[in-house]
Every structure is written in structure tokens, then in C-alpha cells.
Amino acid sequence: MTGKEIFKGKIGRTLKESEPWWPTPKRLGDGSPNIVVILLDDTGFSHFGCYGSSIDTPNIDKLAAGGLRYTNFHTTALCSPTRACLLTGRNHHAVGMRAVSNMNSGFPNLRGSISKHAATLGEILQEEGYITFMAGKWHLTQMEEASMGGPFDTWPLKRGFDRFYGFMQ
Known part of the structure; x- marks a missing residue:
């Protein structure tokens, strides 16, 4: 992000001579995925059923089944x-x-x-x-x-x- 915005309206000597401008916000396209990133402290593979744990974690398992799972993160x-x-x-x-x-x-x-x-x-x-x-x-x-x-x-x-x-x- 540059932090600078180029004004595309017109500033005249009076309000009548001026033209307002509102930037068009960027919109997500149809079918754009929802993105959920979960970062937990003090956990590992042994804490979640989706990675083979015997601990029951049905909600995390459901999220993992429908999304991406990263298994090699530094x-x-x-x-x-x-x-x-x-x-x-x-x-x-x-x-x-x-x-x-x-x-x-x-x-x-x-x-x-x-x-x-x-x-x-x-x-x-x-x-x-x-x-x-x-x-x-x-x-x-x-x-x-x-x-x-x-x-x-x-x-x-x-x-x-x-x-x-x-x-x-």
C-alpha cells in the first residue's frame, strides 16, 4: 500500500464548479474463498484429531477436512x-x-x-x-x-x- 490516493474529481473555485469523486472499493469476485487462519500457542500435531490424535476435536477436524492443512511450517x-x-x-x-x-x-x-x-x-x-x-x-x-x-x-x-x-x- 502506498498510502497515497490520487483524487480523480475536480476542485473548482466554487462548489458548483467542483466535481466530487469517491474511489471504487475493490470487491471480491464471485466464488472467492473465505480464509480462516488459526494460530495456537503451545500445541502440536498430537493435539488434533485431524492429525491422528486420540483427542476428540470435531470442530477443528471439520474445518481441516474442508480446507487446507499445512504440515511443514517453520x-x-x-x-x-x-x-x-x-x-x-x-x-x-x-x-x-x-x-x-x-x-x-x-x-x-x-x-x-x-x-x-x-x-x-x-x-x-x-x-x-x-x-x-x-x-x-x-x-x-x-x-x-x-x-x-x-x-x-x-x-x-x-x-x-x-x-x-x-x-x-
């Missing part, structure tokens, strides 16, 4: 880097999330938030006309920026999500 033992990988499709070091997002170390691989140069899945889906929603733990913002005082540029609503219901850390 993860770390930490939540923030794993979220950064999943949301950007890139290595966590490359997007500034070497470890948990508690602080900015002053080095490019640990900025405490996803680099502004790395698009998130939410941003990409928004550009294609999807309405996006994120629920749960974000944990991709430095602790000093996670309060109601902001700044808010690394919060979910500024990183590709139209709605957010959850907690920051």
Missing part, C-alpha cells in the same frame, strides 16, 4: 517470531522479530515489531478486497507501545486488520 519456540513468520510468510529475523516483541534491541533482527517493509497477510488480503478480523493475542508490538497512549502504527488495525478483538501482549 516455527520457533516463541510466540512473537512464529506469529511474524505466519503473518508475513518470511523468516522472523528478516522482519525484525528474532525474539518476543518486548523491546527494540537497536539491531534490525529485533525491533520489537514487524518491519514496515514486510506486508502482513491482513494487508495483502485487504488490498484484494477482503474484510479482515484478528482475535486473540497480538504480541507483535513493543511493550512501551502497547498501552492506550500508543503509538498505534504497529497495532493490528494499522497492520492489515479491519477489526481486532484481543490483547496486545
Whole structure:
């Protein structure tokens, strides 16, 4: 996203000489799929029936049966880097999330938030006309920026999500 919009109306000296313009929002085509991404902390293949577990997980199993299942995803033992990988499709070091997002170390691989140069899945889906929603733990913002005082540029609503219901850390 460039953040700049070209006005295609006309600004005259008076309202009568002016022409308003409203950009046409991008709309999904017929048959566009719904996309649901589920990221859970502290779970593995042994926790879900769809991967052969003896644990009864009928709702997850039903979702998995009707969609895609990824079985080869690089993860770390930490939540923030794993979220950064999943949301950007890139290595966590490359997007500034070497470890948990508690602080900015002053080095490019640990900025405490996803680099502004790395698009998130939410941003990409928004550009294609999807309405996006994120629920749960974000944990991709430095602790000093996670309060109601902001700044808010690394919060979910500024990183590709139209709605957010959850907690920051």
C-alpha cells in the first residue's frame, strides 16, 4: 500500500464548479474463498484429531477436512517470531522479530515489531478486497507501545486488520 490516493474529481473555485469523486472499493469476485487462519500457542500435531490424535476435536477436524492443512511450517519456540513468520510468510529475523516483541534491541533482527517493509497477510488480503478480523493475542508490538497512549502504527488495525478483538501482549 502506498498510502497515497490520487483524487480523480475536480476542485473548482466554487462548489458548483467542483466535481466530487469517491474511489471504487475493490470487491471480491464471485466464488472467492473465505480464509480462516488459526494460530495456537503451545500445541502440536498430537493435539488434533485431524492429525491422528486420540483427542476428540470435531470442530477443528471439520474445518481441516474442508480446507487446507499445512504440515511443514517453520516455527520457533516463541510466540512473537512464529506469529511474524505466519503473518508475513518470511523468516522472523528478516522482519525484525528474532525474539518476543518486548523491546527494540537497536539491531534490525529485533525491533520489537514487524518491519514496515514486510506486508502482513491482513494487508495483502485487504488490498484484494477482503474484510479482515484478528482475535486473540497480538504480541507483535513493543511493550512501551502497547498501552492506550500508543503509538498505534504497529497495532493490528494499522497492520492489515479491519477489526481486532484481543490483547496486545
